[in-house]
Amino acid sequence: MQCGNRVIQRGITCNLQVFFTNEGKGWGLRTLDGLPKGAFICELVGEVLTSSELHERKAKNSKHVDQVLLDASWGSEGVLRDEEALCVDPTFYGNVGRFVNHRCYDANLVIIPVEVETPDRHYYHLALFTAKKIEAFEELTRDYGIDFDGTDDLNKAFDCMCGSKYCRGGPNNSKD
Numbered sequence: 538m539q540c541g542n543r544v545i546q547r548g549i550t551c552n553l554q555v556f557f558t559n560e561g562k563g564w565g566l567r568t569l570d571g572l573p574k575g576a577f578i579c580e581l582v583g584e585v586l587t588s589s590e591l592h593e594r595k596a597k598n599s600k601h602v603d604q605v606l607l608d609a610s611w612g613s614e615g616v617l618r619d620e621e622a623l624c625v626d627p628t629f630y631g632n633v634g635r636f637v638n639h640r641c642y643d644a645n646l647v648i649i650p651v652e653v654e655t656p657d658r659h660y661y662h663l664a665l666f667t668a669k670k671i672e673a674f675e676e677l678t679r680d681y682g683i684d685f686d687g688t689d690d691l692n693k694a695f696d697c698m699c700g701s702k703y704c705r706g707g708p709n710n711s712k713d
């Protein structure tokens with residue numbers, strides 16, 4: 538794995554392409570070159586919201602499905618309350634990271650929270666790295682961590698078309 542902070546400061550260095558997927562997932566992101574395991578792809582950028590604000594957005598519009606917990610309790614003493622825990626929501630503002638689609642369990646990217654220098658060490662940059670060797674033109678995916686079978690209806694925003702043999706959210710996986 539490349540050293541997080543410095544790699545992120547250099548920005549995106551691989552050839553990425555936004556493309557329209559054939560499987561009903563809308564736009565996706567792929568690499569034009571082969572990549573080794575541990576390569577930095579891009580940051581996941583978006584609006585920083587408290588988890589309460591995000592919950593309100595999700596209640597009004599189920600499109601806010603791809604949000605990532607930014608800090609929770611890892612940089613602080615103890616557990617944060619909902620209104621203090623921060624999330625990144627790339628729905629309205631973001632970078633190419635917002636085109637990375639979900640894949641159940643065997644996605645080829647992982648999100649690594651990278652510490653940046655702030656006085657309270659409360660904020661992280663969310664960096665996407667390859668979790669395995671990736672071939673040229675392969676779609677880049679990450680596991681959103683959605684509980685498709687959960688009781689939280691706010692999280693059932695789409696039928697998963699990831700194609701993984703471990704898929705937990707396809708139209709035929711519903712327990713309803």
Ligand SMILES: C[S@@+](CC[C@H](N)C(=O)[O-])C[C@H]1O[C@@H](n2cnc3c(N)ncnc32)[C@H](O)[C@@H]1O
Pocket residue numbers: 561562563564565600602603635636637638639640694695696697698699
């Ligand atoms: C962060 S966006 C990813 C980019 C999106 N495909 C687009 O066209 O803008 C997340 C949305 O993409 C779609 N999506 C992502 N992964 C999917 C999957 N495995 N199956 C079906 N739809 C997916 C869902 O509509 C989801 O709400």
